[in-house]
Amino acid sequence: MNFDEYCQQKAAPPGSSTYYALRQAPAASQPLLTALFALRREFEETVKETSDPSIGRTKLAWWQNEIASLAAGTPSHPVSKALAAYLADVQAESPALQALLAGYETDLDQARYLDYPNLRRYVQGVGGTFAALVARASAKDKNAAAGWAAPLGDALMLAQFVAETGNDARHGRIYIPVDEMQRFKVPAADLINRKYTEAFTELMRFETKRARDAVTSARAAIPAAERRSQRTLIALAALALALLDEVERDGYQVLHQSIALTPVRKLWIAWRAK
Template sequence: MPQPTTPVPQNFDEYCAQKAAPAGSSAYYALRQAPMARQPYLTALFALRRELEETVKDTSDPTIGRTKLAWWQKETAALAAGQPTHPVSHALAAHCGDIEAEAPMLRTLVAGFEMDLDQARYLDFANLTRYIERVGGAFAGAIARATAREPRHADAWAGALGNGLMLAQFVQDLGNDARYGRIYLPIDELQRYGVTAAEIINRKYGSAFSELMRFQTNRARETLQAAQAGIPATERATQRTLRAQTAMALALLDEIERDNFQVLHQRIALTPIRKLWIAWRAARKR
């Protein structure tokens, strides 16, 4: 099976940084809060997630998407076995002390993105949660383990952070996702608020849409706040990247709400200087 077309630089870390955390992005500022020694590994994790996301979301032909994802399934298995071939895989192998131990996370992450090839709508929140936990929660667990004092216990509290970050991303990216035919808002919740998928795709605003988005925003905010409070006191200082991500996501949700949820025709984002300040402050808050 052919490998996805990617430039193969001599510096794997540089490739990962360009893929996952270009200057000015939220990931860029979140990763800069991590201990210097762990930044290359964390950046490689972010790059892997971005590769998988592009594989399924930026491909208009589902057949091509499945072909590429099948390649990544083989590549992540080869990575866990110590035989990487892709730049991101090489970076992960070089910077992870025990990449074989992360094999379950790799499988879960790929399986999560595979769901994007199988469905573009979710009947209810319980079904959507399966996707969120694989793509968001499992990934956050890997980020947490990279710097945690007790990596074995990280999944117990980090997964909720990843889930909350995904919910916030759904709010921010609703318009862009809809243009690709994906709506990560449960069908029963659309019906509850009297909003149709066609209205979202056609960028139609209204009071019903505002109330729907207020509910989505509040759920994302409450999930993030509860998850942040659930970080053990002994781990708060070790989780600067996740805490920075959480703070930026909360600030963004506030910004979106102030703009009356005008997310269908534009992607509302924080300015780089705000991201820098929020991430720096959150990472150092006790």
């Protein structure tokens, strides 16, 4: 298996939202974008699918060294080799890659967030940093890309938190700020034990509205001159909004199941996104 095939399987298996979003990108940008999404998936798996934090830290330390090797021109991992092949300036993006890694490392140290400003720092480290990397891969004005891409990355993370509330809780992580859960009188035990209440519904209505407003605003802020080159991010935004609508229609029943769009619907939404 060559590194392109590895990245495709890791980042965008057929039927996934990423698969359809990547297909909207300009053909010349797709290999690099796929490699970036594969790298993010590697980091996600390390922190969210490793039960022992010490093992997770060891794996992240390996990735830290691998990113340094990538910058030095001696990558060994298939994803790193793909990035070496397609990134125009590896050394220029190396700090952002390290920042993304550091953002995911937070998941090994922190499972709850006191308030929204604390959560937002994590979201910016993971979501905003990644979206900026994706945007710069094909942006006409790479220097300005982070300014409009990072807020969209943050917003996409908020939408993901809504849909994955139950799954995250089952893995010991709650991305709803503590003070907001207290305001709506929803104890963490309700999320862990999959207990639906009127209070939980009101809490999720609040979280969903914030995520939807953030995605809508950030998508609208993408400059007109960049919209054609940023079809992947635009498609991801459209898919996130559609998923939030589905969660809402299902009465926020996200604790015991994963609500998802069908592959055909994903294809249609991604193709029509603008």
